[in-house]
Amino acid sequence: MVNIEDLRNEARRILKEGKVKYVIGYAKNQNGLMPVPVFVKDPEDVEKLIWDPTCIHNLAKFLSDEKKRKSKEKKPDERPVGIVVKGCDSRAIVVLLQEKYINRDDVHILGISCEGSGVIDEKKLAKTLKGKKAESVDLDEKGDFVVSTKDGKIKVPAEELSAERCLECRANYPVIYDILLGDKTRKKVDAPFQSLDKMESMTEEERWAFWQEQISKCIRCYACRSVCPMCYCDECVVDTINFAVTADTSADEKAGRIKWIEKSPVPSENFVYHLVRAIHLAGRCIDCAECERVCPLDIPLRFLNKKLEKEAKELFGYDAGFDPDEPSLVSSFKDEDPEDFIR
Amino acid sequence: MDKILSKKAFSQWVKMLQSFRIYAPLRDDDIWTYEVVKLPEHIDLDFLTTALSPKKIIFPQKEVFLEFRKTNEDAPEIKEVLPEEDPTIIFGVRPCDAKALTLTDKVFGGDFDDIYYWKRRNHTILVGLACNTPPSPNCFCLSVDGSPHSTDGLDILMTDLGDRYYVESLSKKGDELLNLGKSLFTQPKSTDKKDKDKIQAESRKKIKRQIKDLKKVPPKLMGMWGSPFWDEEAMSCLRCGICTYMCPTCHCFDINDEILSRAPLKGRRVRTWDNCQFPDFTMHSSGHNPRPDKSSRLRQRIMHKFQYFVECYQDYQCTGCGRCISKCPVGIDIIEVLEKVRDYGS
Amino acid sequence: MPRRLKMAEEFEPRIVAFLCKWCSSAGSDLAGVSRMQYPPNVLPITVMCSGSVSPLYILDAFNKGADGVLVSGCHPGDCHYIKGNYYARRRIALVKKLLEFIGLEPQRFQMSWVSAAEGTKYTKIISDFVEDLKPLGPQTKLRRNQ
Numbered sequence A: 001m002v003n004i005e006d007l008r009n010e011a012r013r014i015l016k017e018g019k020v021k022y023v024i025g026y027a028k029n030q031n032g033l034m035p036v037p038v039f040v041k042d043p044e045d046v047e048k049l050i051w052d053p054t055c056i057h058n059l060a061k062f063l064s065d066e067k068k069r070k071s072k073e074k075k076p077d078e079r080p081v082g083i084v085v086k087g088c089d090s091r092a093i094v095v096l097l098q099e100k101y102i103n104r105d106d107v108h109i110l111g112i113s114c115e116g117s118g119v120i121d122e123k124k125l126a127k128t129l130k131g132k133k134a135e136s137v138d139l140d141e142k143g144d145f146v147v148s149t150k151d152g153k154i155k156v157p158a159e160e161l162s163a164e165r166c167l168e169c170r171a172n173y174p175v176i177y178d179i180l181l182g183d184k185t186r187k188k189v190d191a192p193f194q195s196l197d198k199m200e201s202m203t204e205e206e207r208w209a210f211w212q213e214q215i216s217k218c219i220r221c222y223a224c225r226s227v228c229p230m231c232y233c234d235e236c237v238v239d240t241i242n243f244a245v246t247a248d249t250s251a252d253e254k255a256g257r258i259k260w261i262e263k264s265p266v267p268s269e270n271f272v273y274h275l276v277r278a279i280h281l282a283g284r285c286i287d288c289a290e291c292e293r294v295c296p297l298d299i300p301l302r303f304l305n306k307k308l309e310k311e312a313k314e315l316f317g318y319d320a321g322f323d324p325d326e327p328s329l330v331s332s333f334k335d336e337d338p339e340d341f342i343r
Numbered sequence B: 001m002d003k004i005l006s007k008k009a010f011s012q013w014v015k016m017l018q019s020f021r022i023y024a025p026l027r028d029d030d031i032w033t034y035e036v037v038k039l040p041e042h043i044d045l046d047f048l049t050t051a052l053s054p055k056k057i058i059f060p061q062k063e064v065f066l067e068f069r070k071t072n073e074d075a076p077e078i079k080e081v082l083p084e085e086d087p088t089i090i091f092g093v094r095p096c097d098a099k100a101l102t103l104t105d106k107v108f109g110g111d112f113d114d115i116y117y118w119k120r121r122n123h124t125i126l127v128g129l130a131c132n133t134p135p136s137p138n139c140f141c142l143s144v145d146g147s148p149h150s151t152d153g154l155d156i157l158m159t160d161l162g163d164r165y166y167v168e169s170l171s172k173k174g175d176e177l178l179n180l181g182k183s184l185f186t187q188p189k190s191t192d193k194k195d196k197d198k199i200q201a202e203s204r205k206k207i208k209r210q211i212k213d214l215k216k217v218p219p220k221l222m223g224m225w226g227s228p229f230w231d232e233e234a235m236s237c238l239r240c241g242i243c244t245y246m247c248p249t250c251h252c253f254d255i256n257d258e259i260l261s262r263a264p265l266k267g268r269r270v271r272t273w274d275n276c277q278f279p280d281f282t283m284h285s286s287g288h289n290p291r292p293d294k295s296s297r298l299r300q301r302i303m304h305k306f307q308y309f310v311e312c313y314q315d316y317q318c319t320g321c322g323r324c325i326s327k328c329p330v331g332i333d334i335i336e337v338l339e340k341v342r343d344y345g346s
Numbered sequence C: 001m002p003r004r005l006k007m008a009e010e011f012e013p014r015i016v017a018f019l020c021k022w023c024s025s026a027g028s029d030l031a032g033v034s035r036m037q038y039p040p041n042v043l044p045i046t047v048m049c050s051g052s053v054s055p056l057y058i059l060d061a062f063n064k065g066a067d068g069v070l071v072s073g074c075h076p077g078d079c080h081y082i083k084g085n086y087y088a089r090r091r092i093a094l095v096k097k098l099l100e101f102i103g104l105e106p107q108r109f110q111m112s113w114v115s116a117a118e119g120t121k122y123t124k125i126i127s128d129f130v131e132d133l134k135p136l137g138p139q140t141k142l143r144r145n146q
Helices: A004-016 A043-048 A061-072 A087-098 A122-129 A194-200 A204-217 A223-227 A251-256 A267-280 A290-294 A302-316 B007-015 B095-108 B115-122 B172-180 B190-205 B214-222 B229-233 B242-246 B294-313 B323-327 B334-342 C024-033 C055-063 C084-101 C119-136
Strands: A023-027 A036-040 A081-085 A107-112 A134-139 A145-149 A152-156 A179-181 B002-006 B021-028 B031-036 B062-070 B077-080 B088-093 B124-129 B156-160 B164-169 B253-261 B265-273 C015-020 C042-047 C068-073 C109-113
Touching: A004 A023, A004 A043, A004 A081, A004 A107, A004 A179, A023 A043, A036 A043, A061 A081, A061 A087, A081 A087, A087 A107, A122 A134, A122 A145, A194 A302, A204 A267, A223 A290, A267 A302, A267 C055, A267 C084, A290 A302, A302 C084, B002 B007, B007 B164, B088 B095, B095 B115, B095 B124, B095 B294, B115 B124, B124 B172, B156 B172, B156 B190, B164 B172, B164 B190, B214 B294, B214 B334, B229 B294, B229 B334, B242 B323, B294 B334, B323 B334, C015 C024, C015 C055, C015 C119, C024 C042, C024 C068, C024 C119, C055 C068, C055 C084, C068 C084, C068 C119, C084 C109, C109 C119
Parallel strands: A023 A081, A081 A107, A107 A179, B021 B088, B088 B124, B124 B156, C015 C042, C015 C068, C068 C109
Antiparallel strands: A023 A036, A134 A145, A145 A152, B002 B164, B021 B031, B062 B077, B062 B265, B156 B164, B253 B265
8 A cells, every 4th residue: 555645755755855846746626636747846835736536647648848948048957857657657657767768767756556546547437437526536445436426435346447557567566766665566468469359350442441530530730649648759750840940950941841740630640640659659558548538529540559569579679768778669689670571 | 488397308399399400519629619510419408618609600710701713805704792691599508609709799790791601690599508607617608798597598498407407588589489399398386496506506606617806807907008018928828829729719710712623613612710929920022020929919819808908899708618728728717817917017 | 753644555553662771671682683574663772671661661651642652671580780671571571451441452461571682572572563553543542642
């Protein structure tokens, strides 16, 4: 069991000692069940930090915000930031370390174990409550979720309420940390990619019909890209709304920037965006499923990335986000890499 | 005119309207969106808030302005592409979304009429549905001069009285629609009117979220341009752009030329929605960006809605639908931000 | 690439081929210089190395209406830049799996090793590719609409 006071004490300690600039964690939302990210600078404010199965956000995204902020300052504060992470979030930090986007001493990692139960899926919770409003969700000693509403508490087994990705999670406690709270037992996962089974057993035409319908819904709000910790490029190759222009950028460069896809949210352009993003995340996506959670049209984006995560494992024996010293998937190769598809 | 329509007769009325293109909220899993409805039986007015407001029917996310072609050395031929003037009816419009259309009317009208917007707007009839209970836990229409049964922008307002609808026609277009279904409508009894007034009065009480003294906010914002307040509020913002794309009043757009072929030159000029939360929104070709960070973009969003728009049009550019609050991935709450602005410095 | 098919005309697929300069492109040149006959359905694009073929090029080719896309490079061990084709082997495998996953016909995207001396192999790869694509018809799934 995770004792929240241990988390708060550690946060208080590193803030008091000036070890970190601020601590990124989860805080209670004044309006609603789901927590909000909080940036605690004052040691007195650590009481705001909470931990429970509603803490679904991947806070590692704010590490790239911090890096970008530092790059604009003349004399940046070089101290690390503290960050509260779950197992999946810690894998995101490992990928950022692998790519040398941040250094190990830029983060002080407060790791928390999900203890085999994972975090909740908001939609599953809404269906279970059938219109009632949840005030809080806690984890009990047996690993079940306890949902409190105005009318009392209901106990639900974790598998019924947890996010799909938690059911096949291979990192139920952080793989990298400065302190670790909670149970440190690796959950055994027999079928780590079973969520793909249904789709892979569909025929080619069924799969096409499915993806065509889903991708047509996309309005290219780019929320999926904005929330992904691994999408930190200053200039996204597919849509140059982030085109990084400096004093040295020549007029030719600006005029010559390639427009790969049109701005109109039509299916053909949407496909290029989503497929290129999935490929750029091959071997880097660690299945935090934030992209799917934030999508306002409920497009099941997670499957695109999960498919490549599975292929990375099955074709190349590669596991994203476990070892910070491992080279990235596409910048390494093995002599035994399969080539049966090559004529 | 006021009429009563029994729920059973509703789909018969819709059947009489087959000469129109009909939009209604349709459900796909857990998301409701306005789609063209082929069969009247598919219309289910028992819905909560839709993902996107009906603004997308009148001001679509992509529309073609003109097409151009060059066949030889002469100047290119340009062909204007105007929207089809299909008579359209949208059922199930919430009062907040209808009021939002009156606000975009001000932007696309006034001194200069945007022909693309108005061709669609003038051919669309809005049939509203009063909110007996708030469709979203984050509704706050009462605080922004709206109400769950407001008639602003609507041609017809329907109020659900249980087994029947109280149907109020508010315009000539609305009268026309009611006349098409003449025999299905009955005169309201005095008890019907009492029921409707009671339900509408109670619906106001059910709106949980309010912002007190919102009128203090516009003058307060004037003095907060350079304040570090915005850095604090925008710390967790992901600049994802969901708030702006979901908003029924937001109307910024981008215009691009899409080249379909280079030789012979053929292409079209397209207008698409744009988003002030995107980093490139105010990027100048010199490379300078007056809103380079998310805190300046959050400030822009709040000030546009609650200061600039008020100054120009004497209305808040917000109708309290609550979509931005419900959908923000990090829980940035516009009501909280406004309350903090109101109380800032005191 | 709009194509109006008349009733009597057979569908001629259009293949975009990314050929590495040092091996595959040279192999295609050898086929030409040796006057070997092979179908003219290819749009060859010379790249410096198969490892420099970005997934965006492939997706863009399909977006612009290519019926088939080929990436061809040096045999493993023979890359002019030592390792480029090894990276290509990994990357193209991932692209292929993803395109199949979303329901694009797997025959539409292929990779081959063709050395500068393999003019005959090149013609065979192209002829086989064209035969594979003819029954599939024009690629409409990812093509940008006019």
